[in-house]
Amino acid sequence: MSTLTELTGGWHPGEVAVHKLLNIPTYGGKPTSRGLPPQYGYRIAASPLVAFGALDGEGRPWTTILGGERGFSQPIQKGFLGAKSPVDRKHDPVVQALLGSAPSDGELVQVEKPISALSVDLENRDRVKIAGRMIAGVLSSQEGTDAAVSEMEMAVLVKETLGNCPKYMNKKVIRAHLPSPELVSDTLPLPREALDLIEKADMFFLTSANGEAMDTNHRGGPPGFIRVARNAPEDVVVVYPEYSGNRLYESLGNLYLNPKIGIAIPDFDTSDVLYLTGTTKILAGADATALIPHQKLAVRITVTAARFVKNSLPFRGVLGERSPYNPPVRRLATEVGALPADGREETTAATATATLIKRTALTPTVNRYTFRFEAVRHKPRMKAWRAGQYVTLDFSPELDEGWSHMRNDDPQSLNDDFVRTFTISSPPPPGFGSVGNGVEVEVPDGTEFEITARTHGPATGLLARHNLRMPLEIPVVGFGGEEGFRITDLGGTKIPVFVAGGVGITPLLAQVGGLLRDGEDVRLRVIWSMRAEDLPLAVDVLEKNEGLGDVLRLFVTGIVRDDEKKLISKIRRLGATVVARRLARDDVLQTADYDLNNGGRKYYLCVSPELQTVLVEWLGGEEVVLESFNY
Secondary structure, eight states: OOOOOSSGGGOOHHHHHHHHHTTOOOOSSOOOEESOOHHHHHHHHTOSEEEEEEEOTTSOEEEEEEESSTTSEEEEETTEEEEEEEEETTTOHHHHHHHTTOSSTTOOBOOOEEEEEEEEETTTTEEEEEEEEEEEEEEEEOTTSOTTEEEEEEEEEEEEEEEEOOTTOOOEEEEEOOOOOEEEEOSSSOOHHHHHHHHHOSEEEEEEEOSSOEEEEEEEOSTTOSEEEEEETTEEEEEEEOOSOOSOOHHHHHHHHOOEEEEEEEOTTTOOEEEEEEEEEEEETHHHHHHSTTOSEEEEEEEEEEEEEETOSSEEEEEOOOOTTOOOOOOOHHHHTOSOTTOOOOOSSOSEEEEEEEEEEOSSSEEEEEEEEEEOTTSOOOBOOOTTOEEEEEOHHHHOOOOOSOOTTSGGGGGOOOEEEEEBOSOOOTTOSBOSTTOBOBOOTTOEEEEEEEOOSHHHHHHHHOOTTSOOEEEEEEEEOOGGGOOTTOOSSOEEEEEEEGGGGHHHHTTHHHHHTTGGGOOOEEEEEEEGGGHHHHHHHHHHSTTGGGGEEEEEESOOOHHHHHHHHHHHHTTOEEEOSOOOHHHHHOOTTOOGGGSOEEEEEEOOHHHHHHHHHHTTTSEEEEOOOOO
16 A cells, blocks of 8 residues: 655555556545554454565565454554464465564564555455554464464554455455465466466455555456466466456556566465566556457566465355456457457457447347448548458447446446447358458448347347437447358368357358358258247248258257247248257267268357357367357
8 A cells, every 4th residue: 555645635656647547537635544543443353364465585575365264363552453373484475574584483573574464354345455564573383283384473553544345356254274385386387286276266465565665455356367378487477457446546556666566366265375476567448458358457467486385375265156346257369369360450449330220129039230331531441341250349439337436236337348249140242352462342331231149238238229210320340250260161071060059150140151052062061059939030040041951950948839839840841950959969979961981070169158168078079160259
C-alpha cells in the first residue's frame, strides 16, 4: 500500500501515472486510513488467512500466506498487529527475508523491516490491506513437527490500512493444517506440477513496492485465469488479466514506478505453493488485447526466480460459491489462434457497420439474422470473407454501461467488452475471394450476410428483442477464422466427417453448397446432435441445402413430443437418417458406407467443450480439426 505523499489527496506519482494511462480521473482523497482503526483490527482478527510481503537482500519482493484459523493475527495494542502461525522456515522466502538472520531457535529478533499484508476472509468475502514495519519476531521449533516447520510470532507497527471490495473472491472454508514441506524445484523453467497448479488456481497474492512502502493484494477469478505465455530455461513468462476494480490502482501504481513483483499461488487442496518473483510490464488498451483478446488491461511477469514447495502452507480450504463477478477464462492470443487466417490482425477499431435488417425465428431460442454491410467513410475497406469464417461485432455502443465499482444486478457486465464473434452461415456472394496476383476483393457496401445464433447473453438478447422498425447498427471489427476448418477445397483421399452440436452446424452452412455440387461423388459425411426443441432448425437447414439429407445422420435428445415427431418424419423425407438418442462412440467411428481403404477420414468438430472432450478421446489416432469459440 502506498504511503501518504505530498500530492493532493495522498496519491503517489505511480498511481497518478496509471490513472492517466487509463484515462480515468484522479479523485481527491484516497480512502487509506492511518494506523490500525478498531474496525479494521476486528476484521483482521476475524480472518483466518493473512498474506505477507517482504523484500529479500536483493530488493526482490516475495509473498507468502499464513494462518489457518481466525484470531491467529490480531491487534496487540494500539497501532500494533501481532501474528502467530506455523511456517516453513526452510523454504518460505518471506520468513527468510524477515527472520532468516535469527541466530538461534527461540531468540527474539528486534529489527525494523518494511512489510505489507492482506487479511483475507474467503468465507465472508472480506479483506483488509496493511502496510507498516515488522519490529520484532521469533521462530520456535515445535515438538512432533517436521524439522522445517517452526512457529513464527511477530509484531508489526501498522502505518496504513484499507478495507477492500469483495469482488473476485471465491468462497472457501479454511481449516488449519500442519505442513510437512518438500521442495520440488527452485530453478527455471517451472516443473509440470507448478504448471498444473497455475492452471487450477483461482487466486494468487502479489506484493509490490514503490521505494517508500509496500503493498500486498490479491487477484482472483475462475480457475485458469492465470496464463503461462512461455516456460523455457531462459524465459518464463506469466500473464494475468486486471479485472475491473476500485480504480485506486495501488499495486499497478507501484509497478509503474518499480516493476518488481512477488507472487504466491496457493493450492487450497494440498497446501502446495508456488513462489515467484520477477519483473512486470503493464499492458493497456490494444497492447493488452493483442496479448489476451477481449482484455483491456493485463500484467506480464517475466519470472526471475521461483520455488515450488509441496505441503508447505499451514492451511487448506474447501471450495464454496464462486464469485458471480468472475469473467470467463480469457486465453492468450497465441493459445487460441486469434489472428485471421490471412494474417491480417484484428483491432477493436471498427471500419464498417452491420445493420440488422431481418430476423427469422427458427426455434424458441435460435434465430437467423440478416445484416447489411456498410463501410465507414475515410476508413480502409475490409477484405471479403471466405466460406466458414466468422464476423466479429462490437456491441459495446449499445450495451456498455461504463465503469462502476460494484454491479450486483449484472456482475458479469463489469468485465465484458461486448465484442462477439459469429460464424457467417450464408455463403459469400459470387466473386468473393482472390481476383488474381494475390489481390483480394473488398466488401462492397450493401452486401448482406447472415448469422444463425442461439439467444444466450446480452448481445444475442439484444438482437432477439430489438424492434426492427428502428435501425440497429453494430460496428464490424473484422472477419477471420481458422483456415484449417475450411473443407470446401479438401483434396486427397480422406473423407471429411463434420460433427456438430446444436448451432455448431453453422460453419458448414456457408460451405455445404460447394461440397454437394458433385452429386453422386459427394464424399462429405455429417453427424449432427441436437435437442428435440431445435428440430425446426434441422428442417430449415435441410430445406435450404438440397442433398444434405443424403449425407446426414441426426441424433435427437430430450423428450420428443407429437409436433416434434412430425418434424422428424419431415426430416426423414428430406433424406436424413434420424436416431432418437445420444451420440455414442460407435456412431462416430462407424465405417458404414465409407470407403476407408484409400486414406480414411478427417473429422471436423464444432460442438460444446464438454462433448468436444469426449469426442477427442473417442477419436484418438484420427485426424481431427477443432473449431474454437474462445476468441
